Amino acid sequence: MLKRFKASKIKIISIFFSLLLALFILVQIICIVTHTTLPALITSICSKEMRFAIELSLITSAISTVLCIIISIPTAYALARYNFFGKNLINTILDVPLALPPLVAGVGLLILFGTTSFGKTLADAGLVFVFTPLGIIVAQFFVNIPFMFRILRGTFQGINPRYEHVAQTLGCTELQAFWRVTLPMAKNGLLAGSIITWSKGIGEFGAALMLAGATRMKTETLPISLYLNMSCGELDLAIAAATILIVISLGSLFIFEKYGGFAKVF
């Protein structure tokens, strides 16, 4: 027994480090959650400003997630199933938002929608993205689409195309075969992708800050609210926003681990 104990020195050291790291992460979360009292937290969450931030966050992230799903399904399917000229290049380009700092992405979006004739045409048509909630949606979409796309691409790659072949011999058109067989089989991937895209969307700060700005009660999502209230010393409101973000993140992580563990994100 003693001998075995001695022999596994590396085991003890490595486990010690992992415990230390876990503790470090846990302490941060506990620090935030215990910074105020529960009644103060509830009062803050019920305040008008915080309710606005929660609502705006939920709406923008839900819309941007739906957009990510709609655009990712055909894109991921094409890149999973077909070989075509420029496929590798497209795959690489689609990963770029993942590597780009969100602030930089935000600057790019701001220039595109604020200064080019493309952006001006959209603005003339009533679609104003600069310093509006619409801008938040676009920023979330741009930054988070690689997550959705990569999960779905992996999911489609894992589904044998022969399922669709059989469905076609049984009477399906190509589209029906996709709709009735492949898509239901991709359910877990879709769920996992949606969860991670949505929770990332709720937490999106950098790109949204650049494009949509940080205007109280206008483009104030939870992370923006946290930033604004922290800057002007409204600690209770800042903590309330942070606590909500923590709850959402942990919940999403749990669901993702349960249903999407197979999907490769990175």
Add this chain to the structure above:
Amino acid sequence: MISIKNVSKNLGEFFLRDVTLDIEAGSYFMVLGPTGAGKTILLEAIAGIYRPDRGEIRLDGRDITNAPPRNRNISMVYQDYMLFPHLNVEKNIAFGLKLKKIPKNEIKDKIETITNIMGVHHLLHRFPGTLSGGEKQRVAISRAIVTEPKALLLDEPLSALDTQTREILREELDRLHRETKITIVHVTHSFEEVFALGDAMAVMNEGKIVQVGRPDEVFRKPNSEFVANFVGVENLFKGNATVNNGISNVKLNGINIVSTTCKSGDSVISIRSEDILVSKKKIESSARNSFNGKIKNIVNKGTTIKIVVDCGIPFAAVITRKSFGDMELKRGISVYLTFKASDVHFI
């Protein structure tokens, strides 16, 4: 009748080259070939999954070369079943019927009938993930034939099953074909299956059809070294057996083979080439089967030598390199083949 004319298709790794083939309506047609011969693409071209680069496919005279799979009325069963995992057995089988907009009560009746024929009625509410290989295959075949297709394409339907299940399912396929008279195209790499099931067959290699004919014809008269080597792996013979005093006498092509297995009627028997004793003189022994013939072919198999001896039917016997040398065997010389009645197996 399915007629395939000069069909070529290139999918990179797998391809078809100038395939011409006629499959009679109602026949059980076997396609035999090694892995990578293009057997699966041939089925997929018939089913319409891939359109040929060149050539023409007709079904009962109608040109279906460019018709989408759903307009062909040809069903396909892949080797790994491809049962839709998100649907239970009942919904899997009903899948094609629902697409054809068949009324609900009629769908129910059809499912009832087919699942009773295929012996999967008790599985209706199970999901594919919970079924055994044999059960999955029965469900997949049920799903394919419940729509009453003009042809059923089977891609190595028995390869993934254990020996016992394989034998049961092989008999069921035979029965299914006899009862429904549906045209079946069955792809395999096992000559045993070809013999047990096929009315006609084609041998494929490297994307081409190498030989077409009745299984016993192809076996007896292979038209190339490839076919001879590929099908000549085992001694498989078709004959008529009668039981007498606890042993079977199998008559084939003028010779009589004795087996300890008691079966009668039209049968297929096999003798492992390793079980055959080769001698230059007739051996007096307890072995009941002894035949004389001339060495027709000698194949070097590395550590062993395979000799093919024509005793009215071609027997393959495997001997060691040393005995081959010691006996000074050559093509054309006469030898005796001896094997025990217990080494003659019925298929």
